[in-house]
Amino acid sequence: MISVVVPVYNEERSVALLYDELHSSLQQLGQPWEAIFADDGSDDGTFAALTRLHAAQDNVVVVRLRRNFGKAAALAAGFDQAKGETVVTIDGDLQDDPAEIPRLLAKLDEGFDLVSGWKSHRRDPWTRRQMSKLANTVTGWVSGIRVHDMNCGFKAYRAEVVHGLRLYGELHRYIPVLAYHRGYRIAEIPVNHRPREHGRSRYGPERYLRGFLDLLTVSFIGRYRSRPLHLFGGLGLVLGLAGTVILGYLTVLKILGHSIGGRPLLLLGVLLVVVGLQFFSLGLISEMITSQHEERGAERERAERLVDEILS
Ligand code: UDP
Numbered sequence: 001m002i003s004v005v006v007p008v009y010n011e012e013r014s015v016a017l018l019y020d021e022l023h024s025s026l027q028q029l030g031q032p033w034e035a036i037f038a039d040d041g042s043d044d045g046t047f048a049a050l051t052r053l054h055a056a057q058d059n060v061v062v063v064r065l066r067r068n069f070g071k072a073a074a075l076a077a078g079f080d081q082a083k084g085e086t087v088v089t090i091d092g093d094l095q096d097d098p099a100e101i102p103r104l105l106a107k108l109d110e111g112f113d114l115v116s117g118w119k120s121h122r123r124d125p126w127t128r129r130q131m132s133k134l135a136n137t138v139t140g141w142v143s144g145i146r147v148h149d150m151n152c153g154f155k156a157y158r159a160e161v162v163h164g165l166r167l168y169g170e171l172h173r174y175i176p177v178l179a180y181h182r183g184y185r186i187a188e189i190p191v192n193h194r195p196r197e198h199g200r201s202r203y204g205p206e207r208y209l210r211g212f213l214d215l216l217t218v219s220f221i222g223r224y225r226s227r228p229l230h231l232f233g234g235l236g237l238v239l240g241l242a243g244t245v246i247l248g249y250l251t252v253l254k255i256l257g258h259s260i261g262g263r264p265l266l267l268l269g270v271l272l273v274v275v276g277l278q279f280f281s282l283g284l285i286s287e288m289i290t291s292q293h294e295e296r297g298a299e300r301e302r303a304e305r306l307v308d309e310i311l312s
């Protein structure tokens with residue numbers, strides 16, 4: 001079964017049209033499918049439109065969030081309802097073309113766990129396209145994952161990937177990074193993109209600043225979540241060592257009878273040692289938090305998701 005998850009926020013004019021397009025694209029595959037609409041606290045007629053759709057079709061599930069929590073929350077709520085072995089996410093604004101779903105699925109069948117769409121001929125304003133390009137380049141540097149279009153809402157997954165994700169805040173933007181750190185195989189294919197016909201984009205330019213902070217979160221958690229001391233402790237050791245060398249040098253000078261009280265170097269040495277100790281203890285504290293977490297079994301559950309295959 002294929003579960004199509006659609007986050008919608010004030011898309012009353014699009015949902016019925018989207019369902020029809022999904023229907024014509026998916027029925028030719030000859031597999032059962034369901035459409036899960038996650039209504040992210042819309043305040044227009046979206047929920048009414050979804051209620052009508054639900055009454056008319058037997059493969060429509062509607063999840064209504066209590067208020068507007070953001071796309072990540074909407075996706076997470078939708079994923080919770082998904083029963084299929086394959087999950088597709090698609091934006092609810094008709095910009096993604098449902099006719100591309102079979103291609104995404106075919107790529108998934110080649111042995112990938114996540115196939116991301118890439119809006120190669122993007123139909124958005126020029127500034128938006130340039131900013132997005134820049135954002136994707138920076139993301140590539142920081143995260144080490146080179147995809148053209150990280151934040152494309154149009155993706156296909158093996159269900160396991162989606163059920164292991166913990167999406168909150170605006171982390172939906174970095175799903176490929178989160179998945180990559182869990183060892184999933186990721187691919188990208190160009191997809192058709194269409195201009196927005198109804199309403200406007202729900203995001204303004206502030207998305208880039210927030211996005212950058214989220215990128216740090218995602219990259220940090222992905223790399224160091226189970227070994228924070230390697231980051232903080234490493235940094236602390238390097239700084240502390242530099243400080244110790246400086247202070248040692250000054251001590252020798254002092255013993256030789258020079259006056260060191262007025263040397264800026266003294267200040268630097270003391271600063272480095274103090275900051276180094278700070279970092280080091282921060283690392284130890286993080287390490288304690290991580291191990292607590294592990295004892296509570298949250299990590300054990302996670303470990304199951306790290307296994308690809310078992311031959312027994
Ligand atoms: N969306 C949502 N909650 C929000 C903002 C957006 O569920 O708080 C949905 C929106 O209805 C659309 C998708 O996320 O289906 C992508 O949003 P949008 O088209 O505004 O973003 P853009 O295409 O400009 O990246």
Ligand code: MG
Nearest residue numbers: 091093095196
């Ligand atoms: Mg859009």
